Amino acid sequence: MTTGLGLSAAPPGERYKRLLPGAMSMRSEPVTVNVGPQHPSTHGVFRLRVTFDGEIILDVEPIFGYLHRGSEKLAEERTYTQVITLTDRLDYVASMTNNQAYVLAAEKLAGLRPPERAMYLRVIAAELQRIASHLMATGFLLNDLGAFATPLMYCFREREKILDLFEMLCGARITLSYMRVGGVFQDAPEDFWPALRKFLKEMPGYIDEYEALLVENEILVTRTRGVSVLTVDHALNASVTGPMLRASGFPWDLRVVDPYEVYDRVRFDVPVGKAGDNYDRFKIRLDEMRQSLRIVEQCVEQIEPGPVRAESPALLRPPAGDAYARIEGPKGELGFYLVSDGSIAPYRFKLRAPSFINLTVLRDLVIGWKLADMIVTLGSIDINMGEVDR
């Protein structure tokens, strides 16, 4: 595996001519540009040191860490409940799924089992969050494609409704802190259910609208079909998970292959792409939104009244040991590895950040393509810097 270009005394143009026979055909010098950390479409403070031959990318080195807040270190001196507030801020457009993955890990560690109703509420919240996260991803991907913020605004309009639902659930819109080890904090209020039903009724129409807006658009198709193809072998080898892996055509969804909470009681399809190009990565998110809606609908039908929180002490002291719990997050396999030494704070708190690991393939995907493609590919990976840098 080659990352970077090694040390070479040859002038840069010569070096690239040797590495990429097609490059530097004119008498020109490679240009190195820092795309980011202040750039409109790097999705946060993210830097790509890119070497160009004209518009063609010869080499990319992603550089990050600008948003590194040391969450893993901070968690070591906070109680298990307090850590939930830290997980909110990891992938800040998908707080619910972060909460969910963390409380699953802590429950595994402490040997707690949440009541049924809590699990249903968690699944409903997580699937709504997945829709919200995919809406953000789709909107920003289309914005990166140059569709002047219009699809983004449409996506935000629907995301707003989901945030309203979250406000009903837990009083916050972004940093939710809704789930607790052993359940959820509070049962849904009575006005949540009609609002959720209304949303479920409206949303498919809006997804149709997104499809009509740009899915068939010739410009979009020409720009994304066949660009930055990720093969299944490569994806698996690079630990790529989530919509990116499924877009490559591999039906790997932890909700199906390793069902947690109540996913074994709902029926849904796993959409897969064909080619693994940018178009499939864009399209698969629209398809997954529909499936998420199906899951929420079934959960609303199945949910029964009951307690929403298992009895547990206010200060949780799990027995010494370790646990790794993972869920299918909106961006891929979201895992938490917790080590307990029997005290009130986790001894080690480790996050398997899907967008961090999905970034591994960025370099291989964009070399040889053009500047504009790189931006779109980055958008299609759907990174979130809060999660990448932690």
Add this chain to the structure above:
Amino acid sequence: MNAFLAGNSLMRGLYCWLAANQGNAQECSPGWQPGMAARDGLLPAGWEWLAFAVTASVAAFLVLNLFLLLAMFYTYLERRLIGRFQVRIGPNRTGPWGLLQPVADAIKLLTKESIIPDGADRWLFNLAPIAMVVTMFMVLAVLPFGEGTFIADINVGLLFLIAVTSVNALAVFMAGVASGNRYAMFGGVRAVAQLISYEVPMVLSVVGVLLLAGSLSLVDIVNAQRVPFLLLQPLGFFIFVVGASAEMNRPPFDTLEAESEIVAGYHTEYSGMKFGYFWLAEYSAVLTTSGVIATLFLNGWQGPLLPSHVWFLLKVFGLAFVFIWVRSTLPRVRIDQTMAFAWKFLLPLGLLNIFVTAAEILVLGQPQGEGRVFSTGGLWLMAGINVTVTIGSVAVFSRLVSLRTPALPVPAAHLSRVEAR
């Protein structure tokens, strides 16, 4: 001098008030017959040049400032309409319905610090915005805004128009290269490639109009349109509109300043009023280009009932609405696909259009004097043929031409080694 004033109601009044005398009695004294005493102007005979200079300056001043007001209103309109397309409100804080937003913008830009980067070429850097704005305004010199309302009706009007609008490629390139910024460089280089490429199909598309009108003068072209040339030249119209949006770097061809790719492209480093000039040039380009399109293809200022100026403005703003609509819908075309679209798609279609139009003129037109005239039935037949040709050729070319370009082949050694499953 007389050639300039013929049919020009915008300037004649002032000119005659200043310089009416025996020599120009034909134009200046209504109801004048040979032998009658002519009206007398302020200036003595022999000072017509001064009268002409004053008249031209006043007319240019008026037109320019009215146009700037219009452009200001247009920036407001564009932001407002894009807001509505995006299901939001748009600027609504300054003044009633936010109408004073452009004024606020202008004040903001004027009071901002104008930064010149260290690595910039100061001369070129300062010159570029001026070059950009000036070329945009020069278009106004030949546009007929209404019946008899124009600054100059030169007999090579269309050629002048094309020549002047191509200068903005130079301005953009100057800005891009002089900034000493790599994003600006990308923008500048893209500008040269794209703006020059789209000149070609654009020029080819107006050849059809020329053949039909038989004149390069824009006033003559308007007068020649008994039927709007949109009907007779749908293919030319399509190519011209696409080419024009590429020339103005409007979406979907805004690759020069593609904000998601190269930050702000060629004007990345500009601030304050220098940025304001680019901004002004870009927005006013929509109005001037819409004016040109209205003149060439939509009957110009002609129209029933309403005054000619109103018709012209209506057409301009109608076209501007379409440009805004397109901007709020379409994603950006990649630069190499933009180029491929110009050379592989628009250029052959432009040639086809010229060929078809010329053939139709030969077959359907009756020779009269130097040119040919058409019967009404002939014109409708021509429109029918051309619409069919347009749809057919676009459909055929969509199948024939692929705009996709493959990636640069990358040897495996340069990428990560991937073991099979």
Add this chain to the structure above:
Amino acid sequence: MYGLGILSGMVVTLKNFFRKPFTVSYPEQRLPQHPRFRGEEFTWYEERCTGCASCAKFCPLGIIRIVTHPGGTTPAEGDSYAIDVFDIDIARCMFCGLCVEACPYDALFMGSGFEEAKYRRRDLVISVERLRAAEKRPSTWYRPQLEGQAYDPRRDGSLPWQKAGREPWPYHLPQRPQAEGEKTTGEGTP
């Protein structure tokens, strides 16, 4: 053929052109706020507070500072503490609501406001005087019985503290006794 997909997209944007904008002009118009909204200012019932500082201990950021001295003795409740300092530094608060969850006597609630912007950081520290003087608009986060009474802090404003007492049932037990003035649960819910 090129153009058909573009046209279908343009129809969608035109359709949205005639829709009502979904954004609101903030200071004049406001989005409806759910009573559970975890707002910026805090609501504190001094009568119920014993100065145990559970909230301070549970705060993930440690932004609550409490200083007490032994207060009076009432025959029914025994010794109590009087609060000297109750500083909440909302400049660093992330409104997670863990302090509210921790309070064993239901003396502290999240508020409902969100317009606490100040020019100086030190103005963002809510002191005990401000807490005493503040209008009581508790969020129903952690107040299921308020929820049941359809209490809306933005509409109903102040609330007598007796009504904000801890609900009479342990929240984790499956059987939930009927709280006073509460609607039956399960009605209309799945």
Add this chain to the structure above:
Amino acid sequence: MIRPIPGEELARRIQDACPGAVERWAGLDLWVRPERVLEVCQHLKSDSGLGFNLLNSISAVDYVEHFEVVYHLTSTSHLHSAVLKARVFGREDPTLPSVVGLWQGADYQEREIWDLMGVRFEGHPNLKRILLWEGYPGHPLRRDYLEAPR
């Protein structure tokens, strides 16, 4: 369902290919000798009965007297998972063989562990700091790292 392979079973299944590599097992975990990690992983990946083709995550834990590096592996074809652990002693220069050659997904994760925990991975082609900047003193996720340098 993904079946977690207990440590004992996993030890039995790699016994033949890598004799002496296993240190101990407990529950679902299997400890291997740190210098044999690459060899064991190679076997886990290439053996047709095991086929661990997806490396979920690599984590490192600082137990003060030793570092423990944890590999979570999954096989997408056999639908089973395993937890592989390796204990590295010494605080000066703890070293493990890199598995980047087997799974590209280990690239950033190993760099992250080197950056934050200070466990070096031999054979990693580009073992640089990833979240912190070059020249940052120390490895902040270690338990004895008390405060950031001024």
